[in-house]
Amino acid sequence: MTKLQAARAETTEAYLALAGPELAALCTACGACFGACPMVDHIGLRGGADPKAVTDGLRRLVRGDAAPKETIAWVGACAKSGLCVAACPQRDAGLDAMLLVRIAKQAALNATRQLPAKQDPTAFPRIKIFARLQLSDEELEKWM
Amino acid sequence: MDVGTERITFWFGCNMLRHAEMIRLSIMLLERVGYNVAAAGGPAYCCGTAHDHQPHGASNMAARTVARFNDAADNEGRGKVVTWCPSCHMHMSDIMAPGNAAAFEIAHITELLADRAERLAPLLQTEVKRRVLLHRHAGLATHVAVNDRVSGLLARIPGLQLVPGPVHPGHMCSALAAVPGALSKATRETWAAAGAGSCDTVCTIFHSCHRELAALEGKDGVRVRNWVHLVAEGMGIEASDAYLGWRTGGAPDIAAIERADEARYRALVEPELRKPSPS
Numbered sequence: 001m002t003k004l005q006a007a008r009a010e011t012t013e014a015y016l017a018l019a020g021p022e023l024a025a026l027c028t029a030c031g032a033c034f035g036a037c038p039m040v041d042h043i044g045l046r047g048g049a050d051p052k053a054v055t056d057g058l059r060r061l062v063r064g065d066a067a068p069k070e071t072i073a074w075v076g077a078c079a080k081s082g083l084c085v086a087a088c089p090q091r092d093a094g095l096d097a098m099l100l101v102r103i104a105k106q107a108a109l110n111a112t113r114q115l116p117a118k119q120d121p122t123a124f125p126r127i128k129i130f131a132r133l134q135l136s137d138e139e140l141e142k143w144m
Numbered sequence: 145m146d147v148g149t150e151r152i153t154f155w156f157g158c159n160m161l162r163h164a165e166m167i168r169l170s171i172m173l174l175e176r177v178g179y180n181v182a183a184a185g186g187p188a189y190c191c192g193t194a195h196d197h198q199p200h201g202a203s204n205m206a207a208r209t210v211a212r213f214n215d216a217a218d219n220e221g222r223g224k225v226v227t228w229c230p231s232c233h234m235h236m237s238d239i240m241a242p243g244n245a246a247a248f249e250i251a252h253i254t255e256l257l258a259d260r261a262e263r264l265a266p267l268l269q270t271e272v273k274r275r276v277l278l279h280r281h282a283g284l285a286t287h288v289a290v291n292d293r294v295s296g297l298l299a300r301i302p303g304l305q306l307v308p309g310p311v312h313p314g315h316m317c318s319a320l321a322a323v324p325g326a327l328s329k330a331t332r333e334t335w336a337a338a339g340a341g342s343c344d345t346v347c348t349i350f351h352s353c354h355r356e357l358a359a360l361e362g363k364d365g366v367r368v369r370n371w372v373h374l375v376a377e378g379m380g381i382e383a384s385d386a387y388l389g390w391r392t393g394g395a396p397d398i399a400a401i402e403r404a405d406e407a408r409y410r411a412l413v414e415p416e417l418r419k420p421s422p423s
Contacts, residue, residue, distance in 0.1 A: 001249060001250075001251045001255060002233065002236075002237050002249070002250050002251065002252075002287055002288065003249065004236070004237060004241035004246050004248075004249060004250060005237075005241050005242045006242075006245075007241065007242060007243065007244055007245040007246070008242045008243070009242065009243050010243070010244075011203045011206075011207060011243050011244070012192065012202065012203045012206045012207070012239050012240055012242075012243030012244065013199050013200055013202075013203035013243070014203075014243060015239065015242045015243035016199070016239065016243070019242070038282070038313035039313055039314075039323060039326070042313070042323050042324075042325060042326045042329075043323065077322075077323045079283070079313050079314030079315065079319035079320055079322075079323065079326070080230075080231075080234065080283045080314060080315040080319055081281075081282040081283050081313045081314050081315070082282060082283045082284070082285060082286035082315070083282055085286050086286075096238070098238075098286065099238055099239075102196075102238075102239075105196060106196045106199060109196055109197045110196075110197065110199055117197035118197070118322070119197060122412055123158075123194070124158070124187040124190075125408065125412055126412040126413060126416070127158050127159060127161050127162070127186065127187065128161075128186070128187070129404050129405065129408050129409055129412050129413050130161050130162045130413060131161040131164075131186060132400075132403060132404035132405070133386075133396050133400045133401070133403075133404045133409070133413070134161075134164035134386060134400070135161075135164055139164075142182075142183065143156075143167075143183045143184060143185055143186065144184075144185065144186035144187075144188055144189075
């Protein structure tokens with residue numbers, strides 16, 4: 001069972017605006033999360049990027065500042081493996097490294113615009129067609 | 145069939161709608177262990193996790209979905225939302241609930257079934273003669289020990305031999321698809337492990353892995369099944385898998401295509417069904 005947190009804001013947008021700076025303030029840019037991430041191998045940054053500089057880029061992004069290209073490549077490749085969470089020495093202080101990476105990625109998409117938005121306007125229409133191919137009228141009515 | 149008294153909402157997410165049998169099997173399993181199930185999913189119950197580029201829109205989607213679940217908790221006594229999708233589960237836990245007052249708790253389907261495995265055990269009377277490689281990912285373990293839960297459920301199926309597969313990055317295969325080479329590497333490693341373990345079946349845990357691996361059905365003599373298919377087999381239920389059939393050369397019935405809107409099927413669905421396999 002996952003116990004849900006009490007609400008800290010009135011919208012998720014407001015919550016992320018609140019949580020980002022809090023998490024960034026806890027981050028020491030030690031690079032442990034970057035070192036634990038299996039996606040680093042897939043983007044060719046293992047041994048080729050300074051983990052401290054890359055993770056300092058997370059803090060920059062959350063502030064709305066541009067980050068090094070290695071940070072952008074890394075947050076763009078985040079696949080939610082979650083290994084960064086346990087690797088973070090600030091975890092017990094309240095730093096959820098995966099959430100910090102997630103918020104940094106959103107900043108790279110929407111604030112610094114260093115990541116291109118990947119929009120697929122056909123995603124929901126496609127899902128609806130799959131549903132209509134397989135579900136009965138009753139299931140469509142009750143479930144969706 | 146007796147329907148249980150504890151009322152839950154089974155939130156199957158958006159993309160599981162490709163796999164209607166898996167939704168129905170999930171509902172059946174939850175009912176068999178004593179839950180009264182109302183299923184909910186599709187775009188109207190979107191968590192917003194795939195809309196990072198539209199923070200305001202994603203925030204509105206999250207608010208709408210939480211409000212619907214709050215209504216179900218308040219008006220129908222469905223105070224527990226049971227997830228399938230790891231994205232939905234993590235997004236609800238980490239982002240949706242802290243940004244919206246939630247009147248419910250969440251649990252993953254594998255947690256509920258594992259917690260009531262003693263009720264499932266007497267139903268698993270049919271021998272399933274398969275040697276099964278479990279296709280696993282590292283993600284979601286921060287929230288739910290899903291790999292262990294599924295392993296525990298599969299271990300109760302008589303005749304089934306379970307081989308733990310490599311643990312791949314990400315929370316499911318769709319997360320790897322955006323990174324060049326990552327999905328094909330995971331797929332190759334899965335098939336190599338199945339071969340090394342003399343397995344005849346690869347078992348997926350999540351829908352997006354099933355979607356990606358379905359195209360490889362029969363490769364090297366290895367079949368692809370989801371864990372709910374295997375549990376159903378252990379109950380003597382031979383579950384079909386329409387998506388897998390379509391992905392390996394079949395097509396939906398023409399009447400179903402016409403009902404769904406043939407032009408939209410040709411434009412939106414057929415290209416996915418005919419795309420190359422990931423390795």
